[in-house]
Amino acid sequence: MTTAKDMMHPGAQWIPAHETLDRAAQLMRELDVGALPIADADERLTGILTDRDIVVGCVAKGHDPSKITAGEMAQGTPRWIDSDADVDEVLMEMQSHQIRRLPVIEDKRLVGIISEADLARHLTEIQIAGWAERVYSNED
Numbered sequence: 001m002t003t004a005k006d007m008m009h010p011g012a013q014w015i016p017a018h019e020t021l022d023r024a025a026q027l028m029r030e031l032d033v034g035a036l037p038i039a040d041a042d043e044r045l046t047g048i049l050t051d052r053d054i055v056v057g058c059v060a061k062g063h064d065p066s067k068i069t070a071g072e073m074a075q076g077t078p079r080w081i082d083s084d085a086d087v088d089e090v091l092m093e094m095q096s097h098q099i100r101r102l103p104v105i106e107d108k109r110l111v112g113i114i115s116e117a118d119l120a121r122h123l124t125e126i127q128i129a130g131w132a133e134r135v136y137s138n139e140d
Contacts, residue, residue: 004090005083007122008104008112014039017046017071021054024070037103037110038070038078045110047074048101080105081114090114091127095134 015024015036024036028051035050049070057073058065079097081090083106094102094114104112120128 002087002122003083004081004085004102004104004114005106005111007087007090007118008083008114009118010112012037012103012110012113014043014110015049015070016041017069017074019070021049021058021065021068021070021073024049025051025054025065035101035113035115036070037113038074039110040071043109045078045080045103045105046071047076047078048103049073050101078103082106083111087123087127091123091131094119095131098135098137100135 013027013031013036015027015038017038017040019027028034028036034052035048037045038047038049040046053073054065058068079093079099080103081093083104085093090102094100100116102114103110104114119131123131
């Protein structure tokens with residue numbers, strides 16, 4: 001059985017909620033990623049910050065990314081999956097919440113993240129097509 005841990009990109013890194021968006025952008029560049037899970041002071045997931053969030057939700061609105069924090073950008077209920085979850089559980093979580101990146105948690109710690117690229121490496125073409133149809137069907 002393939003698990004979330006088998007599928008994930010290991011080594012995901014939190015961005016503390018108090019960090020500014022300019023620092024988040026720098027960290028994304030350093031890590032070569034387009035998204036960072038946001039953590040509170042107790043390292044609990046509070047959301048995910050994407051490069052698009054920084055551009056559209058901050059810069060394009062005329063805000064200063066050195067004055068807005070990652071925590072201020074966190075919206076909605078954070079979604080995650082346990083590292084032992086199987087493929088069907090991963091797909092269900094991503095499809096039902098129409099999300100493209102899913103943090104993987106083990107023993108209450110972030111151990112990785114599952115992205116579209118990770119799905120492409122581990123799923124059949126039929127599974128990927130079904131996932132994409134459900135995730136992108138009601139997109140803004």
